[in-house]
Amino acid sequence: MTTSSENPFFSDTSQPQGPPDTFIPPPALESAADYDEDSSSFGGTDSSGDASSSGELESLRQGYLSRRILELLPELLAEPAFRIGQRGDLRKRDVFLTGALPVWAGALPNVRFRYGGTGVSPNLYSAVVAPPASGKSALRHARKYGRPSSSTSSGGTSPESRTSPKSGASLESGAYPEGRASPQGSSTGQEGPEEEPSGRERPGVRAGRRQLFLTADSSAAALKRRLEEIPHGVIFETEFQALSRALGSSWGSFTDVLLKGLQNEAIRMSRSSKGAVTIPHPAPSIALAGTPAALGGFMSGSGSTPGTGNGLFSRFLFYRFDREFEWSPQFRSPQSESTQSEGPQSEGPQSEDLQSGERRGSLEESLRGAGQKFREARRQLGARETPLWVSVPGALQEAHTRAFRSLTKKWGEDGSVPRSMQASLTRAGLQAVKIAVVLRGVRLAASGIPPASTQSIELGAEDMEAGIRLSLTYLLHAIEVGARLQGDDGPQDTCLQGKALQEKAGSQAKLNERKRDLTERQREYLEALPEEPFSTAEAKDLASGFGASKRGVQRWLKSWRKAGLLRKPKRGMWAKRRPEREDSPRTEGLPGAESVISVIDGIPALAGGRAP
Secondary structure, X not given: OOOOOOOHHHOOOOOOOOOOOOOOOOOOOOOHHHOOOOHHHHOXXXXXXXXXXXXXXXXXXXXXXXXXXXXXOOHHHHHHHHHHHHOOOHHHHHHHHHHHHHHXXXXXXXXXXXXXXEEEOOOOEEEEXXXXXXXXXXXXXXXXXXXXXXXXXXXXXXXXXXXXXXXXXXXOOOOOOOOOOOEOOOOOXXXXXXXXXOOOOOOOOOOOOOOOEEOOOOOHHHHHHHHHHOOOOEEXXXXXXXXXXXXXXXOOOOHHHHXXXXXXXXXXXXXXXXXXXXXXXXXXXEEEEEOHHHHHHHHOOOOXXXXXXXXXXXXXXXXXXXXXXXXXXXXXXXXXXXXXXXXXXXXXXXXXXXXXXXXXXXXXXXXXXXXXXXXXXXXXXXOOXXXXXXXXXXXXXXXXXXXXXXXXHHXXXXXXXXXXXXXXXXXXXXXXXXXXXXXXXXXXXXXXXXXXXXXXXXXXXXXXXXXXXXXXHHHHHHHHHHHHHHHHHOOOOHHHHXXXXXXHOOOHHHHHHHHOOOOHHXXXXXXXXXXXXXXXXXXXXXXXXXOXXXXXXXXXXXXXXHHOOEEOOOOOEEEEOOOOOOOOOOOOOOOOHHHHHHHHHHOOOOXXXXXX
């Protein structure tokens, strides 16, 4: 694996070098004054963010994780992602990363941060929604971070998985000592650095090896029993049915556990042998994949109403795409696996992502090395007597507040955004910080966990920037998923029905019909405009060639935007409206989508590194 010193692209700027027995927190941004005081800077003005380029905006509209996000990732995530994307399928790369975030969250027991006045764990729920045979199986690569090795399997054996005779839960894991929940009333009930450790065994008692992955197709009692033992376990399934089947049964209705789990709310239960038992701080993570048809069943598996109004919906990071109907080479030589793919590279908008610098070794080798770091971090953090708190510097708090305040204002002014989607926006703010803390933990795993005596560390600027960008990108996907879920499986929303009709307005037939209303000179001028996004000044420069005045061209642009022939990707920029592609999410016309894109476009570069 290429080290950070060999390739500065993957350098860990958050970890200054120091003696192994000390920990130096990363430098914070100088002050909140680094940002424009006008909150509209998150709403489409020129910025140093990556989406300021037209290519990045188009990539965002097609649903890809942006180039800037990939540049901000720590090496243990970026290196495998590079190899998957290098094979020519950027969707699979994004699917892998979407599943890897919750898995890494499971490697961070005893890591907390403050949000909304309470102590929160960085556990995450994610779901990949795509048609059958579309590439969502790439999620399985994320599971390899937590697989067991011969050195960590209990009893000296190295099975790929074992089964607990009591609960049927998979024992596939990297091991770390984490104990059981306490009887009700044993917790101090306080949140903060002074909080007593919960969810782990008494000091001095050697804990058994704890599995990482929890079985989705479990009874409610079995799942709660496993959460007693491992509050930070991960439910990992490549098909929604595995979870929906359990949620829809009388013995497996544990929707309440999932709802409370993301917020780390205490779970109380009664046991005949133990009496009242409390899991004081459950922090399960979930990584799922499935088809759009199966999503409705999963969301309504407990009898609740499917759609964006479902409490589960707003708790998930969604990544949705349609099948790109192309044949990918299925036979690869060992040599091509260890260096670069011999097949054709993707022609997607980010085909060059993460391809700077020389890479050696295979994807499997990359994940194997990262898995060792994963297991060691999990072991060390699980053995801590007290939580490791991650503090958020004031400048990063301000950046977070500005981004989500700006989007909240935009959605409030946009009467078309369904009220049920507001919960997804609210939780996107929490998810942004959760993702940022996970990324901070990944960097710690690579560079070294701070000593047990260390009470807190600071969040890095690159982590917060990536967290905000990722959470808003997933929110963009949630808008798409919610619109389709409401239309296909749930109550019809008149607003969404109207927006669905607007989606169809992007077809070639509709565009041609609108062009027929133009004069011949206007049609010629429209065809002469650049295919890529262009500025107002560029449009006016073409005016003289068609006998039009610059003021007249300005009127044309505005009227054509209203007619649906042009759109404004950002302030001062125009782009031709193109026919919809069936191989990518269609965000145009969906309520709230353009507001999300404009806020992402305005996020400043909080961290250094390669220029966006």
